[in-house]
Amino acid sequence: xxxxxxxxxxxxxxxxxxFRLETGEIPQPGPGQVLLRxxxxxxxxxxxxxxxxxxxxxxxxQVGAPMVGGTxxxxxxxxxxxxxxxxxxxxxxxxxxxxxxxxxxxxxxxxDPEHPSYxxxxxxxxxxxxxxxxxxxxxxxxxxxxxxxxxxxxVGAVVGQIAKIHGCKVVGIAGGADKCRYAVQExxxxxxxxxxxxxxxxxxxxxxPQGIDVYFENVGGAVFDAVLPxxxxxxxxxxxxxxxxxxxTCQPQGPDRLGVLMRNILTxxxxxxxxxxxxxxxxxxxxxxxxxxxxxxxxxIKYREDVVDGLENAPRGLIGLLKGENAxxxxxxxxxx
Ligand code: NDP
Numbered sequence: 192x193x194x195x196x197x198x199x200x201x202x203x204x205x206x207x208x209x210f211r212l213e214t215g216e217i218p219q220p221g222p223g224q225v226l227l228r229x230x231x232x233x234x235x236x237x238x239x240x241x242x243x244x245x246x247x248x249x250x251x252x253q254v255g256a257p258m259v260g261g262t263x264x265x266x267x268x269x270x271x272x273x274x275x276x277x278x279x280x281x282x283x284x285x286x287x288x289x290x291x292x293x294x295x296x297x298x299x300x301x302x303d304p305e306h307p308s309y310x311x312x313x314x315x316x317x318x319x320x321x322x323x324x325x326x327x328x329x330x331x332x333x334x335x336x337x338x339x340x341x342x343x344x345x346v347g348a349v350v351g352q353i354a355k356i357h358g359c360k361v362v363g364i365a366g367g368a369d370k371c372r373y374a375v376q377e378x379x380x381x382x383x384x385x386x387x388x389x390x391x392x393x394x395x396x397x398x399x400p401q402g403i404d405v406y407f408e409n410v411g412g413a414v415f416d417a418v419l420p421x422x423x424x425x426x427x428x429x430x431x432x433x434x435x436x437x438x439x440t441c442q443p444q445g446p447d448r449l450g451v452l453m454r455n456i457l458t459x460x461x462x463x464x465x466x467x468x469x470x471x472x473x474x475x476x477x478x479x480x481x482x483x484x485x486x487x488x489x490x491x492i493k494y495r496e497d498v499v500d501g502l503e504n505a506p507r508g509l510i511g512l513l514k515g516e517n518a519x520x521x522x523x524x525x526x527x528x
Pocket of ligand 1: 317340343344367
């Protein structure tokens with residue numbers, strides 16, 4: 192049984208030395224337990240937060256403990272009445288080949304799911320996040336303009352496509368020409384701007400002549416600075432993530448802009464609302480999953496995975512994800528089907 196543990200708390204960008212691969216015995220299930228074998232591991236930006244002991248909405252991973260993470264697994268052995276060997280199960284096994292579970296928090300995916308790994312992406316936590324954050328907090332209406340950054344990623348791709356289905360004009364922001372081309376040509380966004388090219392504020396202003404009604408916040412930083420002056424009165428800003436700052440070791444330089452932000456919130460009557468997907472919306476996961484399965488079957492939602500091969504490459508995969516090296520939802524293939 193291989194597992195990757197947190198070796199040290201990163202300073203800034205995580206380094207290889209912050210992780211350690213350990214090998215041990217495959218655990219044996221006790222009474223009422225199932226033994227799960229990991230097939231796919233999800234890599235997600237929140238994992239950077241778990242490596243830190245700064246106050247957050249969730250407990251940090253302890254140094255020496257396995258990294259946490261969502262997994263698609265198969266039941267290897269079971270002493271639990273509800274689980275049979277061979278079944279596919281969505282779990283939270285973390286960065287390891289095998290894990291024991293008493294059944295709590297598991298979701299059965301059946302004996303032969305069509306796309307098992309989708310439960311880590313478009314049908315799982317990131318897809319659910321984009322869907323609920325946009326529809327419940329963003330409240331998009333036909334004809335409105337929706338802007339989303341990290342537009343080609345796991346969350347952003349769902350946000351933009353669902354906004355299109357609701358009749359909105361959608362402008363994505365992404366890192367590089369390839370990601371922008373993908374957002375427009377494959378995902379059907381109206382436009383997509385490269386945040387690494389010069390003059391994002393000017394280009395964004397020209398791309399949204401009617402202003403912005405919904406800004407789905409995934410990144411913060413310079414992208415938010417470009418968005419803020421373009422928000423319309425009564426715009427909605429679901430605050431989902433601030434990935435541009437996850438590796439930061441100090442506050443950004445420059446003048447204090449809190450006053451400008453608060454004045455915009457006041458005078459434009461903005462709705463700025465943070466959310467942590469399973470804290471707010473766990474009770475609506477079934478509803479989301481049914482709707483999204485239908486949209487995928489109808490070919491109305493496209494989905495792209497970026498697969499890292501081998502558990503040993505998970506650290507590099509996470510480090511790269513935080514820098515935008517992923518093209519779509521990043522997952523690790525840990526073992527065979
Ligand atoms: P992605 O698949 O979008 O991958 C992360 C992307 O972030 C990178 O590919 C990169 O895209 C972008 N990025 C990284 N650094 C910067 C930067 N400095 N400026 C602009 N963009 C940057 O990840 P997810 O879709 O899984 O997550 C997107 C966001 O949603 C994250 O902030 C995450 O924390 C948040 N989230 C929040 C949840 C919640 O419950 N609130 C649940 C799930 C996710 P590019 O190259 O295009 O810049």
